[in-house]
Amino acid sequence: MSPNLRLYNTLTKQKELFEPLNPPFVGMYVCGPTVYGDAHLGHARAYIVFDVLFRYLQSLGYRVRYVRNITDVGHLSDEVAGEGEDRIARKAKLQQLEPMEVAQRYTDSFHADMDRLNVRHPSIEPRASGHIPEQIALVEAILRGGLAYEANGSVYFDVLKYNEHRPYGVLSGRVPEDMLAGTRDLDGQREKRNPLDFALWKNAAPEHLMRWPSPWGVGFPGWHLECSAMGAKYLGNRFDIHGGGMDLIFPHHECEIAQSQAGHRTEPAKYWLHNNMITINGQKMGRSLGNFINLNAVFSGNHALLQQAYTPMTVRFFVLQAQYRSPLDFSNEALQSAQKGYRRLMNGLRIARQLAYAPDETVAADERNRQEVNALCEGCTKGMDDDLNTAVVVANLFNLLKKINSIHTGGLQAAALGEETFNRLTTTFITFTEEILGLREEKSANPDELIVSLLELYREAKAAKEYDKVDKIRGYFKTQGLVIKDMKTGIDWAYEEG
């Protein structure tokens, strides 16, 4: 376990040393997707970032329980229910899409996208719809504490009353009085005692499709409730890390803190982490703005803003080239450069795996390179420890890659580094690339054996100076997205970076 991991805590607005409440255990909750649409680039960033945190904590030796929910109690409503005549036109129940059918479909596609992005499965992935009793119990607890009230079958959280004892707005830096000044009148506000109050339980209108019985009538849980209920159920009332996108800070996480405090008598999380948004042409990407790019569009290239398809690992690498709290702007140019960089790294991974240390008494020790390698290895850890600065990690990996390539092509002797440093070089490179950043090879269909035998033919043709044959083999490799590398030390192949 690293005593040096520092994470930026939105609650305190500074980087803090990470000290789990109950080491070696770590409880981490991340707000999952609302499954009423396909996952887009923004989801990719959030879940890749927290996947890297999950991986890093594990690699440090912590026993992490990672909970990431599925929100499937959205506000799906039957659009035709309100229009009498159309309603009659419906013939059979089976012709209609069940709300759970919609949720299932998008849950499946979300999982498929995450798998392609090599995002590890969370330890528990609870669904809001499967935790209605827990949510009702939490509402009851808050009611008992006098910090909520019932109105027309709905239950609202009493923000001002809560604020008398505990400051509401600690996470987002808001003050209730200031917010009251700028509130607008939205429909459904009549029942609330105060515009800032938010729903814990909502009475279901007739056209609302998802509904459950409750002590207050038939309805559905409020928008923020599920996370409080499920986080507490699986991680305890107080746990280590709560994460999500920056856009969730207010109101979602702010309400969660208030609810949990009211219902569980403690602040839910010690560290609040928030990733920044992905922007397109400098503007936030979002469903409501209509400028979002779904992941399946990215992977297929089927979108007006995309000049080509980009592989899942290209996207992952693109995301990790930036620090998670910085905004990240999408562009074809940026993705294309990420694609090349990613492939370069993968070529290095293959080489690092096949390099073997060869002791050689005649090779003089190269102290300068040895020190450089050690500093670069430390740089990887330091980068991660400094609030998951994956951009710094990637920079260090590329510098390590130069050493690996130099050894591979004969410019640097492994023996000159000494066995210990050499092993550290290859191990660090492989571990950080694969295990921590979670980048893996996207293999082409070619069986490795075919490549090996073709390379043997290439070598023979070359020795015989049959250049027609040589060029032909090279041409074939190119059609497979591969290139042949001629080096003093031998012949090898690599992924074409272009």
Add this chain to the structure above:
RNA sequence: GGUCCUGUGGCCGAGUGGCUAGGCAGAGGUCUGCAAAACCUCGUACAGCGGUUCGAAUCCGCUCGGGACCUCCA
């Protein structure tokens, strides 16, 4: 309007008081049948204007630009 973030070389993107980030693109070189790959070298960037300081991209102020949240949102 309120709260907050941000502006780095052709592009992306770290750094945040003095010491080469890195990737992509570009230039030159080594290697090579020609290439490719790889390696080496190169750009001397920090929105503008003031200020603090021996010294600022890095701190402070102002100006200009961009963005987020205040409503479901990763």
